[in-house]
Amino acid sequence: MGSLENGISDELTAWLLKQPVFFVTTAPLDANGHVNCSPKGNRSEFAVLSEMSVAYLDQTGSGVETIAHLRENGRITIMFCAFTGAPRIVRLQGRGEFVLRSDKRFEHLARNFTNSVGVGARAIIIAHLDRVADSCGYGVPLMEFKSHRPALDAWSIKQGESGIALYKEKNNRFSIDDLDGI
Helix, strand or coil, X not given: CCEEECCCXXXXXXXXXXXXXEEEEECCCCCCCCCEEEEEXXXXXXXXXXXXXXXXXXXXXXXXXXXXXXXXXXXXXXXXXXXXXXXXEEEEEEEEEEEECCCCCXXXXXXXXXXXXXXXXXXXXXXXXXXXXXXCCCCCCXXXXXXXXXXXXXXXHHHHHHHHHHXXXXXXXXXXXXXXXX
């Protein structure tokens, strides 16, 4: 049913890049803290950097849990599911880091994404993997993908750079568990 892979193969890379959605999970060290699982639309915003590292564009949003948890402890799991075709689940587990848009490394890393990086991108999340696990996905339902929602990009464009900065200052300074965010 399940298997551990030696890394991300060319075949797995092609499969990952085709998936329209993936899920990112992180957690604080505090047992009373909140585990966070965020769905991410894959609009060419996920990249395989090497056999054991991946990255994705982190869009400005209402929370900052992933960045706060990575700042605190670095643990991350990224999960992909096949909603069409053969059943499959892939979990990419390891240690993550974030590169904020203000970091000089951001522009170089942004070249890994085929679509232009919009005004709403606040960071690039990099996961250095120690485990690549593939499992059956028999319990994942079959669903038809229609399209990505345009609302996030429309909101970001309307806010503009200054509006995004104000939004992050107000909403992304701390996690829901009061861990440091941005």
